[in-house]
Amino acid sequence: MVNGNASDVGESSEDPPEPLGRRLHGGRYRLLHRLGGGGFGMVWKARDAEISRMVAIKEITRPHEDVGVTADEMLAREVRALAAAECPSVVRVYDTFREDGGRFIVMELIDGPTLGERLRSGGPMSxxxxxxxxxxxxDALDAAHRSGVLHRDIKPANIMLRGDQALLTDFGIARISAHPVQIGSPTWGYGAPELVKPKDPEPYTEASDLWALGAVLHEAMTAKQAYPEYSILIGDDPSERHTPALRAGALTPVIEGLLCDDPGQRWTAARARDGLMRALANGLVDTPQQPTAPDGVGPTLRRPGLAGLRSKIRRARVPVLAVTALLVLLATVAVLRPWGSDDTGAQVPGDWLPRTPHSAMGPIDATLSVPPGFTEWPQGPESNDKWPEAKYVRDPFRIQLRRQTRIRGTSADEADKTVNSYRARGKADYSGKEERISAVTARPVAETQYRGHAAAVADIRYTDSGGKKWRLLELFVVNRDGDCYRLQVAMPPTAPQADQGQEIFDGVRASLDLGHMET
Known part of the structure; x- marks a missing residue:
């Protein structure tokens, strides 16, 4: 556990009797209080005295003779697994140290509950x-599996929630392909059927991790375990062994596909992602469905239309005249502004993937869609950037979204500042901290609109210090709170990549949904 709440499976968060916070552990960390613990470790909340940062410190506590490996091997195993699975949806590891015979891992402190705690206090998710x-x-599993890491203990207690962000933690019993010795076993109720066969159980694979994800999604939608205790061992018909996720709506085929008994027929990560994308797009659908066979990919992509709105209005029993007036207004808006477009009229391609950008520096308060194949650029704790930003990369393109606060100028002012900054960096006598560039050219800043708000677009070309040529298209939007959102797409300046980059910029700009924008 790496949060400020007690673990689902271990010790309470009450302070131990011995005094804490006086001694520097590992030369820099002050233990504050115990957060929780499980079978292989105890987790403490601590402060890094060198940089005044709150962290979580996991102490390896399981005696090595119980698992057939040494404490050093257990420490190295978990750190390697966390490092290999580095991703915005995996808790970050900062440091390790040994002290008084103990082994410690310093990790990111998540100020939020586990999924298990969230379900117990708030009931099912939407x-x-x-x-x-x-x-x-x-995303977390993809990163782990690409690096040859199997988590092996995916469950609500090992999923941390920070706002709308979920992070996978506790790689204590992960299996690494380069170090095939296994320790520990998956928690009952989250271990796939192939692992518990009475005769000839099969080895743990990537498909087993995906089955556990299906069990987690089932529990998220019902607040009940799909397979309580040892029920997975009973019966031959899967429908008799778990509680169908009756309120899962468009998520039902994803859950059923991931909980398929046969790992060969179980939904793959790619198919699950497609199904989850469709379910997210259908997030307004709230009618319970009976489980369906996992043969289809799921409901077709739907956007809320007038028919659905009429149905909701009828259920609310709004007076007829008010209904008519509202439908006329909505029809007018639909004509003036196509769904999924911005003021340029550009459309978001149907296969693009919605993303909620996250940053090590804080929230960005925005959503956007990116083309398939783009990977979120991980930002580690060493980031010195002053403002929250997120990057998505697919060579040779880069999408970047940044939010700057306390801006006094307009959108056009910020665009002009950026253009002038690039021009300064391109001068022979430039001596600033940023990379020196050359051959800088820029078109005049274009003033435009973003959903009724004043905006500006900069178009800059330059050559970097390595001799590579770039074109930057950047949208600037300043809201009334003085927050400046900057959407940038970097691309080569020549065809055909320049044309592709322009299409990416137009599509991402059309998908962009900014927070705290006043109408």
Missing amino acids: PAGASRMGLQLL
Whole structure:
């Protein structure tokens, strides 16, 4: 556990009797109080005295003779697994140290509950919230599996929630392909059927991690375990062994597909991602569905239309005249502004993937869509950037979204400042901290609109210090709170990449939904 709440499976968060916070552990960390613990470790909340940062410190506590490996090997195993699975949806590891015979891992402190705590206190999640969480956990599993890491203990107690962000933690029993010795076993109720066969159980694979994800999604939608205790061992018909996720709506086929008994027929990560994307797009659908066979990909992509709004209005029993006036207004808006477009009229392609950008520096308060194949650029704690930003990369393109606060100028002013900054960096006598560039050219800043708000677009070309040529298209939007949102797409300046980059910029700009924008 790496949060400020007690673990689902271990010690309470009450302070131990011995005094804490006086001694510097590892030369820099002051233990504050115990957060919780499980079978292989105890977790403490601590302060890094060198940089005044709150952290979580996990102490390896399981005696090595119980698992057939040494404490050093257990420490190295978990750190390697966390490092290999580095991703915005995996809790970050900062440091390790040994002290008084103990082994310690210093990790990111998540100020939020576990999924298990969230479900116990708040009940089931919405289909949209569960779909969004599922996509983030899939990102974590993709990163781990690409690096040859199997988590082996995916469950609500090991999923931390920070606002709308879900993070996978506790890689204590992860299996690394380069170090095939296994320690520990998956928690009952989250271990796939192939692992518990009475005769000839199969080895743990990537498909087993995906089955556990299906069990987590089921629990997120019902607040009940799909397979309580040892029920997975009983019966031959899967429908008799778990509680169908009756309120999962568009998530039902994803859950059923991931909980398929046969790992060969179980939904793959790619198919699950497609199903979760469709479920997220259908997040407004709130009618319970009976489970469906996992043969289809799921409901087709739908956007809320007038028919659905009429149905909701009828259920609310609004007076007829008010209904008529509202429908006329909505029809007018639909004509003036196509769904999924901005003031340029550009459309968001149907296969693009919605993203909620996250930053090590704080919230960005925005959502956007990116083309398939773009990977979120991980930002570690060493980032010195002053403002929250997120990057998505697919060579040779880069999408970047930044939010700057306490801006006094207009959108056009910020665009002009950026253009002038690039021109200064291109001068022979430039001596600033940023990379020196050359051959800088820029078109005049274009004043435009973003959903009724004043905006500006900068178009800059330059050559970097390595001799590579770039074109930057950047949208600037300043809201009334003085927050400046900057959407940038970097691309090569020549065809055909320049044309592709322009299409990416137009599509991401059309998908961009900014927070705290006043109408």
